[in-house]
Amino acid sequence: MTENPQHSRRCVALIPAAGVGARMAAASPKQYLAIAGKPMLRHTANAFLASPLISHTYIVVSEGDGYIDSVISPDEPGVTVLRCGGATRMDSILNGLRAVRAEVADGDLVLVHDAARPGLTPGLIRKLIDGAGDAPGGGLLALPVVDTVKSTRGEGLATVPRDGLWLAQTPQMFHYALLLRALSEAPDPHAITDDASAVEMLGLSPLLIEGHPRNLKVTLPSDIRIAEMYMAQPDQE
Ligand SMILES: Nc1ccn([C@@H]2O[C@H](COP(=O)(O)OP(=O)(O)OP(=O)(O)O)[C@@H](O)[C@H]2O)c(=O)n1
Numbered sequence: 001m002t003e004n005p006q007h008s009r010r011c012v013a014l015i016p017a018a019g020v021g022a023r024m025a026a027a028s029p030k031q032y033l034a035i036a037g038k039p040m041l042r043h044t045a046n047a048f049l050a051s052p053l054i055s056h057t058y059i060v061v062s063e064g065d066g067y068i069d070s071v072i073s074p075d076e077p078g079v080t081v082l083r084c085g086g087a088t089r090m091d092s093i094l095n096g097l098r099a100v101r102a103e104v105a106d107g108d109l110v111l112v113h114d115a116a117r118p119g120l121t122p123g124l125i126r127k128l129i130d131g132a133g134d135a136p137g138g139g140l141l142a143l144p145v146v147d148t149v150k151s152t153r154g155e156g157l158a159t160v161p162r163d164g165l166w167l168a169q170t171p172q173m174f175h176y177a178l179l180l181r182a183l184s185e186a187p188d189p190h191a192i193t194d195d196a197s198a199v200e201m202l203g204l205s206p207l208l209i210e211g212h213p214r215n216l217k218v219t220l221p222s223d224i225r226i227a228e229m230y231m232a233q234p235d236q237e
């Protein structure tokens, strides 16, 4: 039973999981690497399946993906695998949005979340929906920058003032119609690395909701042990 008493709109998850994990340089795509005894993607899907706020979860994988059926059983309730992954993360998300057009209403909230962020919890999902579910520009989990930021973009080394700087996480949550429009109209979708950027290009300002370090994106081999440490502390947030 999905908890949704005060809204007619539903909340659905869309997990882009069609990457190759080049920076991880593993034998399989990183979303299938074992973390605390389970494939990374299983942890990520479980966070949404355990949330009473999420009506359905869609997972976008590459057309020739040979791993997914051993992680998500084809008849598993509450989750649908879409074999429409694209050349980039944004292509995969846009393909996924178009694939579910008949099942998702324009006013439904879509929570786009990286398969590579297995530390997500139902508590963080609720925090995002409660904090930004009614915001016209949607919202995303993010962490304020706590280190000094250096830049080598210009001549020599420069320090970038860190006040007001945040590191974007996912889920990034928007009404279905807005996100579909933003990604479809983005002038150069391959130049943007997150969904909020496309929404910002429409002149909207998604709300930043403080996430948690456990929700890190597992990108490099050194991230695996960090993720496993957090997996050992279930539902810390
Ligand atoms: N064409 C792509 C590229 C990425 N992703 C997904 O987007 C998420 C975040 O991307 P990233 O961490 O960059 O994953 P990869 O692209 O696999 O990693 P790399 O850049 O190291 O190859 C991941 O869950 C990844 O599976 C996707 O669905 N389709």
Ligand SMILES: C[C@](O)(CO)[C@H](O)COP(=O)(O)O
Residues within 6 Å of the ligand: 089, 114, 167, 168, 169, 170, 193, 194, 195, 217
């Ligand atoms: C969407 C994201 O996780 C927000 O930080 C990030 O932009 C993904 O970047 P990647 O290069 O596709 O991993």
